[in-house]
Amino acid sequence: MGWGIFQYNPIPDQASAHAAKYDALFWTISILTVVFTLFVVLLILFYAIKYRRGTKVDRRNPMTHHNGLEALMMGVPLILALGIFGWSAKQFVEVRSMPKDAMEVFCIGKQWMWHFQHMNGIRENNELHVPVGQPVKLTMISQDVIHAMYLPEMRAQYHVVPGRYTELAFTPTKPGRYKILCAMHCGTQHSEMVGQLYVMDDREWGEWLEKGGNKYKDKPLNMVEAGAQVWKDKGCGNCHTGLDNPRAPSLVGILGKTRTMTDRTTAVADRDYLREAIKIPHNRITAGWENTMPVYGSTLTETQVLELVEFIKSLSVSRGEFQRTDMAGSTAASDGDSTAVDISNKGSSAGNAQFRSSEER
């Protein structure tokens, strides 16, 4: 395990599918390093001793240059380096390609704590429980400074950056308790931003899930339910209805769609875009709408944003989550069947009116 006092295992536990591949590359480079170092050091010692002053050796016509030798000195290291590079790049692409069937867990880094949130609603601080053999994808964001999620036994690490989502995937292969560390200096208690990763076999995992992570008496709200709560509290459905309307675009199926902005740039509506559209909506406005959405930058936590996005992903026109059913379907293009309310709303919502008046002034 490597957790007991004074256990000098020189290799950290290999607890993920990638660890063995990683170590194969690591030790190959190590062997090359040792061979190369010994070669150079022995060569230096050999020449230094053979040609030390006063020895009787042939010193006539010392060679001052030899292009063939120089080519050899450059060629051999270059070929070895390119070989290692190719091997390493291939493995890096593997590690950075997120598996499709992964179990997604959300992670929020903050000074000085790791917060994890499972899809089913279980929340953990500085502890993460995952089942063995199941690829895990962490979707991570920081709410203050840059952290680095570092799982040494998984040979996995990635930065946790404020203002953008990053991802880290690993497949645990060995049940046990492992380290979660922060590997990017993040302030006073940086060295205490540590936690435990529990990899459990199927039976333990089932029990743990059953008990709601051993922590909750009642079953916690899952991500979508919690997101629905936020949606309701903030009244998102007042404007964002099942279909586009003059006040706001519909959010049904928005994830992955390409959006055109008022400045004619386009953006794919991924998690990062949705987060920005919630927290700083005025940064980019979708073409066809005005700058009317309130700013939720400081009112919604990163957790709430994650929950809200999960809820938005689950939206469908027919789900009936929308409070303003009267506005549904009343886009500018479909004036024919719009109601009186829609027409009165069109172009004259509170936000629009403000915007117009300031323009006219």
Added chain:
Amino acid sequence: MSATVVGQSSAKPSEPKNYLNADHTLKSWLLSVDHKRIGVMYLIAVTFFFFIGSIAAAMIRYELTSPKGILLSSEVYNKTFSAHGILMVFQFLVVVVPAVLGNFLIPIMIGARDMAYPRLNLLSLYMFITGGFLILTSFVLGGVDAGWTFYVPLSTISETQISLCLVGIFITGFSSIFTAVNFIGTIHKMRAPGMTWYRLPLFIWSHYATAIVVILGTPVVAITLFLVVVERGFGFGIFSPELGGDPVLFQHLFWFYSHPAVYIMILPAFGIISEIISCFSRRPIFGYRFVAYSSLSIAFLGFLVWGHHMFLSSQSVLQGIIFSLISFILAVPSAVKVFNWTLTMVKGSVHFSTPMLYALGFMGLFVIGGLTGLYLASVDTDVHLTGTYFIVAHFHYVMVGGTILAYLGGIHFWWPKMFGRTYSEFWGRLSAMIIFIGFNLTFFPQFMVGYLGMPRRYHYYYFAPEWQFYHLLSTAGSTVLGFGFLLPALYLTYSLFKGKKAGPNPWNAKGLEWEYTSSPPITENFTQPILVTDSVYDYNPAEDSKMYEVDEEATVEDMNK
């Protein structure tokens, strides 16, 4: 190097006047535009900053002997390693070789009377001291806790004295730029007649490459750090995501300088090693042009690899792979240098003097430092190692094992020229060996604990007490290393007063500084204008070795009688 003195030799008998005793007032030192006096003042200044930085290092090493810390709070610990990094990088490693040895030697080596811009040279010294003073003031007023890398948003939200410290680094940065401008101007325009580019000592080539890197890179980091000050002071949203900025942009701008800065630190060291190896092998350097051009290609490629500090920073996979590839290619010119130095000993007459021991130590440590760089250039292995003690060990092998060993070698080599006195060879050789052993004991265990997963900048590691073993080894080594650094300070200072007179050329070395100036040189460097007529490093190893063979034969004959 052969050269002749041109012009009428003056009738005046050579007086023991030199740059040291030319004038004795304090003003004559503080306002001197003599590149040699400025070099000596730099020597005192960098030694001072190195001393303070070392005390911080000692505190870190002591603290880490226990998994739970001993003396310091986490806040003070963070300020201590920040102080260590900031002082060692900006106030010591970047300047040490160019400002001390470069300033002193470049004009003499190319046969010039002084730098191209002597007053700019003095200004750069005062910028350096002002910058250092502001940095130290920021430490006294409460310290800085963001590390020497000043990653945002930590450095923008930190409530420590970061703004003052950054202004200090900004000013020190301009000191480097002034020195670099001076070097380029001097090397281009002030060479003696006949001193063609391929007759230049390799020391000059590597300083020329360094100066180019400094001029292109330093303005970028200076402005970047200044933007952090602006963001802290006025709330401009440049790097902070809350203000609409981009924290990863800071890393790109920072490493665009700070990776080449590594070459600013190591290239001048390469120059020293080339001089020492050639002198104490008593033969021309092997592959002069390859060594010279490898410096330039390192300077060029050094600007294209900054992204290898950011493989995990959310830059794209493709970017990571491209930066990794260029980093691997950059290993080649470094390998060329090491092999050329090694082959320089073939058919030479190798003297194991103090500078040579430092140079041989440098080669061994630089090979390890360079090869462990492969683990980090390799994009996949970097994932597990970045941000750990493996990184710490790697760059200390290059910076301490490389730059500082070369610097000490250079100081021992040119000390008789700088001050006209020789030091004790016994103590010199002893210090070289103590430093070599202490260094390896300090930093080799850090590779191992880094691979085990110990992140750098950790105050506590009570969750993994098995790492303590490696930290104990490391601290033991650093004690030996500290003692090793103290020795030269003592016997070199002693030699200033009690050392034997060195004479103009105690090593019997080639080069204008040895063959055509006195020790210490006069203020004007040369009594007569110089005309260079032959290539550099024209040693004769066979003849040199003969002198020592004769002695041996004589002893053998004595014994036979």
